[in-house]
Amino acid sequence: MTSLADLPLADAADPARTTDAVDPADWPDVARVPRAPLRAAVAGRVLRRVGRLRGLRIELPDGQPLVAAPPEAPTLRLHRPEAFLHRIGATGLIGFGESYQAGEWSSPDLVGLLTALAADPADLVPRGTGWIRPLWAARPPATERPSEQHSRENIRRHYDLSNELFALFLDPTMSYSSALFPTTADGGPDASWPGLAAAQHRKIDRLLDLAQVGSGSSVLEIGTGWGELALRAAARGAQVETLTLSTEQLALARQRIAAAGLADRVTARLLDYRSAQGSYDAVLSVEMVEAVGRRYWPAYLSTLDRVLAPGGRVAIQAITMPHHRMLATSETYTWILKYVFPGGQIPSREGLAEAAARHTSLRVTADEGFGPHYAETLRLWRERFTARGEEVAALGFDAVFRRMWELYLAYSEAGFRTGYLDVRHLLLTRDGAR
Numbered sequence: 001m002t003s004l005a006d007l008p009l010a011d012a013a014d015p016a017r018t019t020d021a022v023d024p025a026d027w028p029d030v031a032r033v034p035r036a037p038l039r040a041a042v043a044g045r046v047l048r049r050v051g052r053l054r055g056l057r058i059e060l061p062d063g064q065p066l067v068a069a070p071p072e073a074p075t076l077r078l079h080r081p082e083a084f085l086h087r088i089g090a091t092g093l094i095g096f097g098e099s100y101q102a103g104e105w106s107s108p109d110l111v112g113l114l115t116a117l118a119a120d121p122a123d124l125v126p127r128g129t130g131w132i133r134p135l136w137a138a139r140p141p142a143t144e145r146p147s148e149q150h151s152r153e154n155i156r157r158h159y160d161l162s163n164e165l166f167a168l169f170l171d172p173t174m175s176y177s178s179a180l181f182p183t184t185a186d187g188g189p190d191a192s193w194p195g196l197a198a199a200q201h202r203k204i205d206r207l208l209d210l211a212q213v214g215s216g217s218s219v220l221e222i223g224t225g226w227g228e229l230a231l232r233a234a235a236r237g238a239q240v241e242t243l244t245l246s247t248e249q250l251a252l253a254r255q256r257i258a259a260a261g262l263a264d265r266v267t268a269r270l271l272d273y274r275s276a277q278g279s280y281d282a283v284l285s286v287e288m289v290e291a292v293g294r295r296y297w298p299a300y301l302s303t304l305d306r307v308l309a310p311g312g313r314v315a316i317q318a319i320t321m322p323h324h325r326m327l328a329t330s331e332t333y334t335w336i337l338k339y340v341f342p343g344g345q346i347p348s349r350e351g352l353a354e355a356a357a358r359h360t361s362l363r364v365t366a367d368e369g370f371g372p373h374y375a376e377t378l379r380l381w382r383e384r385f386t387a388r389g390e391e392v393a394a395l396g397f398d399a400v401f402r403r404m405w406e407l408y409l410a411y412s413e414a415g416f417r418t419g420y421l422d423v424r425h426l427l428l429t430r431d432g433a434r
Helices: 037-054 080-100 112-116 130-136 152-157 164-170 194-212 228-235 247-259 294-307 323-329 335-339 349-361 371-387 389-394 400-417
Strands: 055-057 064-068 074-076 218-222 239-244 265-268 280-286 308-320 364-369 424-429
Touching: 037 064, 037 080, 037 112, 080 400, 112 400, 130 424, 152 194, 152 247, 164 247, 164 371, 194 228, 194 280, 194 349, 194 371, 194 424, 218 228, 218 294, 228 239, 228 247, 228 265, 228 280, 239 247, 247 265, 247 364, 280 294, 294 308, 294 349, 294 364, 308 349, 308 364, 323 349, 335 400, 349 364, 349 424, 371 389, 371 400, 371 424, 389 400
Parallel strands: 055 074, 218 239, 218 280, 239 265, 280 308
Antiparallel strands: 055 064, 308 424, 364 424
16 A cells, blocks of 8 residues: 655655646646655644544545545545645645645545534644744735735735626625525524525625614615625615725626616715715624724724714624634634635634724624524535536636635635634624613
8 A cells, every 4th residue: 555655755846747737827836836845744644643533534646545434534535645745844724725726635525524624623733832833834924914005905806806706606696795594493504495595685684683774774884795785775765885895896786786776875985994984873794804804903893983873783794713713823824815815814703892892982782603504605605616617617717716716615614514613793882782
């Protein structure tokens, strides 16, 4: 049986061994396999340990198991193990993601594999070695910090990819955030209920109810998306101003607003949240705080406080993570930040509540999580995306991009399935008003 000791690790840096069909102009770090022989050897030992701890089946190119497990076990298939180990050794989880983009590994059940890996991630690191992480992990580049100077470029790199791309896997509401399904008898999300669009409306309606949006309400939305929340608020009789930094989203949102005959009730603007003006009965923001960045939470929350009318209410939908993990990773450059959401930072409930208490008159007065619903939302998006791969390719997105997007959706789904990530509805009011 082949073992890691038999792999030609020293050959991985040979440019001739880079993966076929990877354009180095578009994907320089995917096309290039780094050379890190000592770290690659360590990565090989760690890989065996992780496989045993998580009950994984790890297969080499000849089909032989590097780590044996039952056939139904989560499986990692190494197509180019030498390149895989050099990437892991050189850049850790960034290399793990780039290796998938390059087609150097795969899995028959990507979500199952990533879920196994995401459970209790601290257990995968040998005790006593955690102090090494800050010395080894890369820090986010200053040019991607979500300052007013850089935020528009960060948003452009994700949300301006193509409205047509997002339409291929989102539901007709074009909602790019967690849906809220009815619950089954055991308390889980019932994703069979009439459809994702209905579940998205259920989520939006809960937020509008939380903010007490009704006829005559003045509403500010920070983060337009493609306009569905603004449309639904306007249909209640509210007057809505909605802000975005995405030119692609703005164009389609304005089209949808006009088509709905609601242009007299909804104004969509290309504007940074820090420049918001006016006074509003309700302020809403759906999965936008993740793009704000920890160092800018005070500015974001202060803006909400500044524009909120007396007696007003703020309703936020936010992806969250455990506070201790947020603190440990807040200055770490990850694969998701490099390729999917530059400048992002998933907050913790405690972090947001503390920032609000320190910098504003707002307090969190209601807080409800529904993470399993996001796992189901992501599953539906991922299945639709993979089923429409040819249409994605026809839009000009190459195989590297398609593998990147598949990994991003599966990685996110695994995070919610393990509870490492959650999504919450937060109500913020002044003086503890409910």
